[in-house]
Amino acid sequence: MNQKRTILIATTNPGKRAELAEMLDFDIRWLTLADIENFTEIEEDGQTFAENARKKAAQYASQTGHWTIADDSGLSIDALDGQPGIHSARFSGTPQPHTNRSLIDHKNIEKVLQLMQNIEREKRTARFVCALCLASPQEVLAQTQGTLEGLITEKELGSGGFGYDPIFLIPHLNKTVAQLSPAEKNAISHRGNAIRKLKPLLAMLVGSSE
Numbered sequence: 416m417n418q419k420r421t422i423l424i425a426t427t428n429p430g431k432r433a434e435l436a437e438m439l440d441f442d443i444r445w446l447t448l449a450d451i452e453n454f455t456e457i458e459e460d461g462q463t464f465a466e467n468a469r470k471k472a473a474q475y476a477s478q479t480g481h482w483t484i485a486d487d488s489g490l491s492i493d494a495l496d497g498q499p500g501i502h503s504a505r506f507s508g509t510p511q512p513h514t515n516r517s518l519i520d521h522k523n524i525e526k527v528l529q530l531m532q533n534i535e536r537e538k539r540t541a542r543f544v545c546a547l548c549l550a551s552p553q554e555v556l557a558q559t560q561g562t563l564e565g566l567i568t569e570k571e572l573g574s575g576g577f578g579y580d581p582i583f584l585i586p587h588l589n590k591t592v593a594q595l596s597p598a599e600k601n602a603i604s605h606r607g608n609a610i611r612k613l614k615p616l617l618a619m620l621v622g623s624s625e
Contacts (some may be wrong), residue, residue, distance in 0.1 A: 419444050420621055425475045425485035430577045438601055438610045441621055454478055464501060464546035472550035480552055488545035488606060490579045492567060494534050524571060524582055531567055539567040543605035547613050557616040561608025
């Protein structure tokens with residue numbers, strides 16, 4: 416009997432783990448960094464989402480011996496010249512260790528809304544970007560990227576999701592991402608789009624490794 420493939424998701428964020436595990440519904444034992452006892456945190460010093468995802472996947476795979484999926488994702492706002500971009504998670508400053516995730520999200524949102532205060536609706540265009548990378552301890556196996564276009568709202572709307580979801584409006588739905596059900600979000604999200612591109616690649620890799 417074949418042993419179940421173990422894949423590490425390079426995050427401690429339970430929201431990301433849930434999205435990936437639900438959409439990549441293979442017979443896989445999923446781990447996150449919260450399950451790893453000793454690891455050295457990888458510095459995200461790349462210039463792009465893709466560079467950061469690649470570095471994290473390769474180095475966590477090398478450290479742990481597990482195939483690793485890493486993502487780097489964030490919000491790119493046209494009126495702010497692409498900010499917060501690769502700095503999305505720490506836009507309001509580098510959080511202290513063990514700082515509550517929702518507190519960090521709220522501070523980041525607050526900063527965006529402040530910077531966007533006097534910008535009219537037509538110029539509030541933005542996109543979520545997600546770069547995904549899958550690596551083995553020896554090599555990078557696959558890399559994909561997905562986006563989601565939208566507008567920045569003037570205030571927080573909805574209580575679902577995480578990160579900038581409450582201020583990211585999907586115009587044709589007239590809802591923020593935080594107002595969508597998990598299934599609705601996965602169907603259109605930047606991460607969902609990147610995962611959908613990764614899924615057939617992972618299916619081939621898992622199949623060929625058995």
